[in-house]
Amino acid sequence: MPFVPDFTTPFRYRLNPHLAEVVPRARQWMRAFELVDDAHMVGYEMARIPELMAAAYPVASAEDLLLSCDAMGVMFAIEDEDSGSNPRHTVAGIAARCEGMVEVMGGAGPDTKDPVVAAFRDVWSRLTTGMSDAWVARHRGNWTAFLDNHHTWEPVVVAQSGMPTLSNYLQGRAISSGMYVLYDWSERFSADRAELPQPALDDPRLAALHLAVIYTIIAINDPHSYERELSRNDPVPNLLKVLAQHENLNVEESVERARKMLADAIEEYLDVEFDYLAHWRRQDLPAGQMSAVEQRLRDLRNWMASNCRWHYLTPRYAHVPRDPDRDRPDLPTARPEPTPAERSQ
DSSP states (O other): OOOOTTOOOSSOOOOOTTHHHHHHHHHHHHHHTTSOOTTTHHHHHHHTHHHHHHHHSTTOOHHHHHHHHHHHHHHHHHHOGGGSSSOOOSHHHHHHHHHHHHHHHTTOOSOOSOHHHHHHHHHHHHHHTTOOHHHHHHHHHHHHHHHHHHHHTTTTHHHHHOSOOHHHHHHHHHHHTOHHHHHHHHHHTSTTOOOOOHHHHHOHHHHHHHHHHHHHHHHHHHHHHHHHHHHTTOOSOOHHHHHHHHHOOOHHHHHHHHHHHHHHHHHHHHHHHHHHHHHHHTTTOOHHHHHHHHHHHHHHHHHHHHHHHHTTTOGGGSSSOOOTTTSOTTOOOSSOOOOHHHHHO
């Protein structure tokens, strides 16, 4: 069994105080937009999305935490096709769904029969409200790259080109992780929605920090998801499969490589973070912009801590037992969310 219980990060793990309030509201939103039904609610519950987001954005408001859960719920619906109410089991079907989401970001109207696209329309409107045109354009680009990768690389690369090399795998997996979408939320979910200044965004040290965080996520997630992917005959590549194919490593040896990858990525992150933060503190940025720089770094640390702990909380990968009091589709909702029809009125 590839799961090992000693993946750790040195970063503080904190939970958003609004978690308990948001859990039933996020569940109700998924129901209202028909992303899950009674038959699939347990699968959604076991994904522990609110817990993941509550640690990723521990200081977000209740409404922003809910929005993060709803947006991640859309990602859940397109990435976990078998766990949602509206699966698309062919690459063409997945592509059509992703293209519909891209059209939403381009201003397409509400005429859609796909609940996932309708749900994304709601999420996109809420995410972009109050943000600058530059932020919206950047966020649209990151979503588009993620969605394009989701149907042009992830499910087809092995069949079309064979198991990718480690370098090519890490490059493609960096996009398929969705993290570049989530990085933008650091600005959106901050108290004042302060945005990073363009020079700080363009600083190559920030790109290195983003990549280091992604490597920690790959190093932790791929060993945990390996058996699940095998049992589902999932065509997507995995770090352990790549190492087996190209470096002739067995599962245990591949897990050791993943652990080293995690340690190296954290070391790289800490080294680069120090230089990046010191540089921008010397630039005498306006208070709001400096706050955005500091918040981005806090949220990068939060994501590493949240992702690591989440793998020990979620029954998704079978090594954590289900909680019969937590993983039930009929738990009462604290405050019903409006239906999609009610939202449009």
